[in-house]
Amino acid sequence: MATSNKSNQWLIGLLAWAVAFILFFPILWMFVTSFKTEVAAVATPPQLFFTPTLENYIDVQARASYFNYAWNSVIVSVGATVFALLLAVPAAYAMAFFPSKRTKGTLLWMLSTKMLPPVGVLVPIYILGRDTGLLDTRIGLIIIYTLINLPIVVWMIYSFFKEVPKEILEADRMDGATTYQEVVHVLLPLALPGIASTALLSIILSWNEAFWSLNLTTFDAAPLTAFIASFSSPQGLFWAKLSAASTMAIAPILIFGWISQKQLVRGLTFGAVK
Amino acid sequence: MRSFRLARGVATFLVGAMLVQLLHACGPQSQSAEKTQLTIATVNNGDMVVMQDLSRNFEADNPDIDLRWVVLEENILRQRTTTDVASQGGQFDVLTIGAYEAPIWAKRGWLKPLDQLPAEYDVDDLITPIRQGLSQDGTLYALPFYGESSMLYYRRDLFEEAGITVPENPTYEQVEQWASQVNDPSSGVYGMCLRGKPGWGENMAFLTTLVNTNGGQWFDMDWQPQLNTPEWENAVNYYVNILNEYGPPGASSNGFNENLALFSTGKCGMWIDATVAAGLLANPEVSEVSEKVGFAPAPVASYPNGSNWLWTWALAIPQTSRSPEAAQKFITWATSKEYIQLVADQSGWVSVPPGTRTSTYQNPEYQAVAPFASTVLTSIEAADIESPAASPTPYKGVQYVDIPEFQAIGTQVGQRMAAALAGQDSVEQALRRSQAVAERFMRHTGYIE
Numbered sequence: 001m002a003t004s005n006k007s008n009q010w011l012i013g014l015l016a017w018a019v020a021f022i023l024f025f026p027i028l029w030m031f032v033t034s035f036k037t038e039v040a041a042v043a044t045p046p047q048l049f050f051t052p053t054l055e056n057y058i059d060v061q062a063r064a065s066y067f068n069y070a071w072n073s074v075i076v077s078v079g080a081t082v083f084a085l086l087l088a089v090p091a092a093y094a095m096a097f098f099p100s101k102r103t104k105g106t107l108l109w110m111l112s113t114k115m116l117p118p119v120g121v122l123v124p125i126y127i128l129g130r131d132t133g134l135l136d137t138r139i140g141l142i143i144i145y146t147l148i149n150l151p152i153v154v155w156m157i158y159s160f161f162k163e164v165p166k167e168i169l170e171a172d173r174m175d176g177a178t179t180y181q182e183v184v185h186v187l188l189p190l191a192l193p194g195i196a197s198t199a200l201l202s203i204i205l206s207w208n209e210a211f212w213s214l215n216l217t218t219f220d221a222a223p224l225t226a227f228i229a230s231f232s233s234p235q236g237l238f239w240a241k242l243s244a245a246s247t248m249a250i251a252p253i254l255i256f257g258w259i260s261q262k263q264l265v266r267g268l269t270f271g272a273v274k
Numbered sequence: 275m276r277s278f279r280l281a282r283g284v285a286t287f288l289v290g291a292m293l294v295q296l297l298h299a300c301g302p303q304s305q306s307a308e309k310t311q312l313t314i315a316t317v318n319n320g321d322m323v324v325m326q327d328l329s330r331n332f333e334a335d336n337p338d339i340d341l342r343w344v345v346l347e348e349n350i351l352r353q354r355t356t357t358d359v360a361s362q363g364g365q366f367d368v369l370t371i372g373a374y375e376a377p378i379w380a381k382r383g384w385l386k387p388l389d390q391l392p393a394e395y396d397v398d399d400l401i402t403p404i405r406q407g408l409s410q411d412g413t414l415y416a417l418p419f420y421g422e423s424s425m426l427y428y429r430r431d432l433f434e435e436a437g438i439t440v441p442e443n444p445t446y447e448q449v450e451q452w453a454s455q456v457n458d459p460s461s462g463v464y465g466m467c468l469r470g471k472p473g474w475g476e477n478m479a480f481l482t483t484l485v486n487t488n489g490g491q492w493f494d495m496d497w498q499p500q501l502n503t504p505e506w507e508n509a510v511n512y513y514v515n516i517l518n519e520y521g522p523p524g525a526s527s528n529g530f531n532e533n534l535a536l537f538s539t540g541k542c543g544m545w546i547d548a549t550v551a552a553g554l555l556a557n558p559e560v561s562e563v564s565e566k567v568g569f570a571p572a573p574v575a576s577y578p579n580g581s582n583w584l585w586t587w588a589l590a591i592p593q594t595s596r597s598p599e600a601a602q603k604f605i606t607w608a609t610s611k612e613y614i615q616l617v618a619d620q621s622g623w624v625s626v627p628p629g630t631r632t633s634t635y636q637n638p639e640y641q642a643v644a645p646f647a648s649t650v651l652t653s654i655e656a657a658d659i660e661s662p663a664a665s666p667t668p669y670k671g672v673q674y675v676d677i678p679e680f681q682a683i684g685t686q687v688g689q690r691m692a693a694a695l696a697g698q699d700s701v702e703q704a705l706r707r708s709q710a711v712a713e714r715f716m717r718h719t720g721y722i723e
Contacts (some may be wrong), residue, residue: 039560042535063323064345123361130363214350215357218313218365219342230345233318237531237560 027250034243041240056244060231066248069227074252075138076213076223077206080145081199087146088153089195093183095154096161097169107158110151118148118211129216136218144216145206153202160194161187196263200256207253224249309340310600315355316370317348317587321420321627325608328616332607339600348475359384364594367601371416373407373586373659374674380410386591386598388414395606399631403657404586407670416588417609421629422550423572423582423653424483424673425646430568432456432463432543444573446487446512449544453520456543465520467542468513471529472692474684479583479673480546481691483572485509486580491663492675492712497721499712501687501705509575510701514694526696538562546572548585549653552646553624569646571653577664583673584657586629629654679719686711 033041035052060066095103125144126135134140164187172182188195210225217226228249231242257264316322322345329341344366346354351370358365359379371379379385391397397405397414404421408414426444433440436455441448449466457465469477485491490505500506517525520543522536530547534554537545538561545551558564572582589605591598607613614634617626624643626634628650634640635651644650662672669675674684687708694704716722 039535039538042531043539063326122357126357126361126363130361135363135365214346215354218315218344222344226344226346229347229350230318232347233531237535238318 027254030243031247033240034247036240038237038240041243042237056240057248060241060244060248064227064230066227069222069224070249070252072138072217072221073207073223073225073249076141076145076221077203079138079142080149080206081202083142083146084149084153084202085157085195085199087150088157088198089183089188091154092157092161093187096158096164097166107155110154114148114151122215125212126215135216136221138221141213141216141221141223144212145209148209148212149202149205152205153198156198156201157191157195160191160198163194164190193263193266196260197266200260200264204253204257309338310597311340311342312367312597312600312604313342313344313365314368314370314604315344315346315351315366316368317351318345319587322370322587324617324621324625324627325419325613328613328620329604329608331616332604336600336603339604341604359592359594362594364592364596366592367595367597368605369590369592370419370587371590372588373404373584374671374676374680376408376416376588376590377410377670377676378678379590380413380415384593385415386593386595386602388417388591388602390602391606395610396633399611399633401630401632401651401654403584403654403659404630407584407586407659408588416590417605418586418588418630419609420550420627421584421586421654422548423584423629423650423657424480424547425549425552425572425582425649425653426570427537427542427545427547427551427555428452428568428570429456429463429540429543429563429566431566433568440568440570442571444570446484446573446575449546449573450512450516453516453544457520462541463543464522464536464541465543466516467522467528467533467536467545468517468525469529469533469547470517470521470526470692470695471532472526472685472688473529474674474681474688476529476688477691477695478684478688479585481509481513481688482673483581483583484513484575486663486672487573487575487577488512489575489577489664491665491667492680493668493716495666495668497668497716499709499716501709501712506705507701510691510694510705512575513691514701517695518697526692537567548583549646549650550628552650553628553644556644556646557624569649571649571656578656579658579664580662580672582653582657584654584659585673677721679715679721683712683715 034056035054036047036050037053037055040047040050095107129135129140132140134143168186168190169182172186177186207224210229213223213225214229217223228242228245231245232238316326326343326345333339333341344354352375355366355369355371356375357363359369376385380387391414400418401421404418405414408416408418426440426449428440433452433456436452438452438455453465455465456463469480471477482492485506488505488509490503490509491500494500522528522541528536530551533542533545533547534551536542537551538555540563552569555561555567556564561567574581589608591601591605595601609630611631611633614626614631618639622643623637623640626640628634628644632651635647641647657672659670659672661667662670669677674680690699690704690708690711693699694701699707713722
């Protein structure tokens with residue numbers, strides 16, 4: 001019995017590694033390709049052993065200023081996350097602790113806004129951006145990202161707030177805490193792991209968003225997605241340079257995700273183990 | 275808990291830094307605002323990258339102009355610039371557009387007419403079909419940066435071995451014969467490589483030329499789709515057969531880049547595609563067959579018209595540009611004879627943007643390094659966008675139809691053709707479905723009842 005248990009564990013472990021490898025493989029391959037020459041990058045059969053070169057990274061840096069794009073990505077994704085949290089915390093508080101009979105419906109309606117294909121509202125949003133002068137500005141992109149991430153952020157914070165026992169908040173109120181004190185000193189510290197993982201998810205979603213960032217920015221506010229898009233080409237070989245650009249674009253968020261993976265995993269599985 | 279504190283530290287730093295940035299953005303504008311800023315939207319390909327690099331010379335000569343580059347992949351660029359121009363967003367001062375967009379956008383009044391060009395620009399030096407492609411009612415709306423047609427590439431060494439001499443004007447019948455002779459999959463050489471990847475600018479670009487030369491066309495004079503005609507059936511049968519018999523495996527996912535990689539690594543006996551590949555195939559740095567590649571005009575079947583396509587990437591100024599004078603200054607510089615000379619001085623004549631000016635092809639230095647020059651020029655000059663098919667057409671364009679709906683129709687038909695090539699559909703069925711798609715689009719957009 002014991003041996004079969006052990007071999008089962010082995011098998012599950014092996015399976016987990018295999019699945020993780022399959023999921024990670026495209027990123028690994030991109031990373032490897034970024035050190036190949038353009039001709040080696042498209043060679044059939046694919047080359048596993050080759051002399052690595054940093055040429056692509058040098059070319060990419062020479063053609064576009066990576067740091068401007070990266071800085072825009074950081075500002076826009078952090079900014080949008082801060083705004084989304086500022087709006088979502090009060091909304092989730094009201095829905096979690098003072099639900100009305102329409103709360104469930106409101107939550108579902110919020111989520112349903114995510115089902116609209118973004119291209120359907122591209123022209124109206126573009127015209128709004130033009131008339132308000134927000135095209136190609138970071139603040140314009142922050143507003144859009146805040147709005148598109150808001151449903152998910154509200155949903156997640158709502159479910160974390162639901163986990164907090166009502167009695168604790170009631171005890172506060174008995175002690176004479178105002179609503180503000182109750183939220184800031186009691187509720188937020190209790191739900192902090194959840195809020196942190198929500199913030200992380202929101203940053204990652206904003207970082208990866210490519211439709212609006214490509215369509216609403218030109219030069220000043222262009223984030224890393226625009227940086228990547230400038231290295232794909234219909235005529236001529238481009239895979240190695242594109243891989244180098246992509247590696248540079250995902251590196252910050254990959255490192256960030258790696259540092260914070262404990263919070264992320266905890267937050268994402270929080271509701272599932274109820 | 276420690277990593278949590280770290281995360282909090284990082285978050286505080288980022289929010290702080292962001293606030294500083296936002297405050298900075300609200301403050302007085304920096305020095306560069308006094309200069310005229312030109313925002314240039316362009317596509318990522320070799321010639322454009324060179325232009326971006328050399329534009330430092332332009333900025334040095336025009337210290338009051340500051341160039342801001344937006345480089346995007348072709349499809350994203352098209353979507354991005356169309357959105358901006360159609361909704362008068364005013365984000366760009368110079369647009370890179372193709373021969374397909376130029377007349378459509380000009381008709382809608384989205385582009386500034388370029389009828390006030392300086393005499394030294396020598397507008398008559400532009401190759402006629404290219405100039406026609408960028409004009410609407412005789413007025414030029416975009417200046418060509420590079421131009422291309424299509425031609426036949428073949429492996430001279432393999433052809434010599436098989437005892438084949440390529441005549442001045444090869445036919446598709448001969449091409450099929452040659453494909454069978456040089457096809458040798460066991461040593462990794464396929465007789466014929468062609469585009470198979472679906473898309474109006476991918477497989478349909480080549481297929482449309484094949485249909486044209488077989489006597490077919492997209493629409494008759496009443497805008498009735500003609501895809502269920504014997505001409506289309508002949509052309510598509512030929513295409514599917516030759517690729518299935520002598521083509522590389524998985525041909526239905528090969529586009530220009532994939533075929534370029536195949537040919538330049540010696541895996542294709544022949545390839546019919548854009549003339550712009552000639553410079554790449556003849557360049558030993560990126561091609562293993564640079565010494566062995568032969569060039570010939572695109573083959574013909576029964577009609578010479580429309581057997582080779584015409585495309586150009588050109589620079590245009592949208593009506594919404596805030597600095598049209600500076601923009602015109604830039605686009606005349608980037609498409610001038612001086613610019614071509616500048617590229618030649620910097621990186622050699624073989625690297626100059628091809629297909630725009632007659633003077634380039636008359637230059638003995640260019641002729642010396644570009645063995646393909648005369649074939650390219652003849653191909654471009656032979657392309658007739660006004661009458662691309664055997665019978666009169668209501669549209670302009672050799673490998674496209676100059677109506678906005680064509681992108682969608684072409685791409686959907688392209689998918690059906692790829693399905694036929696991959697064997698998921700018979701040719702007959704694919705064409706029947708394509709005809710239905712085209713009819714539906716044309717009915718919905720009011721071209722036909």
